[in-house]
Amino acid sequence: MDGTGVANIARTANHSEPSSPDAEAWLARYRPWQHVVEPVLWILFFCGQASLNSLTVWLDIERTGLGFARWEPVAWEWSSNLVLLALVPTVLAFERRFGLQWDNWRANWRWHVLASVVFSVVHVLAMVGLRSRPYTSQVARKGLAAGRWNCSTSI
Secondary structure, three states: OOHHHHHHHHHHHOOOOOOOHHHHHHHHHHHHHHHHHHHHHHHHHHHHHHHHHHHHHHHHHHHHOOOOOOHHHHHHHHHHHHHHHHHHHHHHHHHHHHOOOOOOHHHHHHHHHHHHHHHHHHHHHHHHHHHHHHHHHHHHHHOOOOOOOOOOOOO
């Protein structure tokens, strides 16, 4: 690559050149559909991730011989991914307000540390809340008393 190619890449990376007319035309066509396309992509991503993670965990449980029911990995993965999906708008709003850029990272890193702790706590508490429903229904269906489960498999 000659020197002009490197300079063109650097200018493009630094956004010092205006965008191409093709990119601007594409963006103009995309903008009216953005409010539909982006939520659909988030939903497809998290549903796909929940499905594949459920399958992976189920296969690992089968391979290692752990005594979990088949519905449990589905409950674990789907509860996690549904909570993550529900948190996407909050994360996007937070990033619009406190985004990390080269010029402001020193001012905003503390907000990101605090937000990561809040995000984690909300994620865990909401997952536990969602998971309690299938576990409660299974306990009631099998006639087990809550807190007196017979766990024959140790991890």
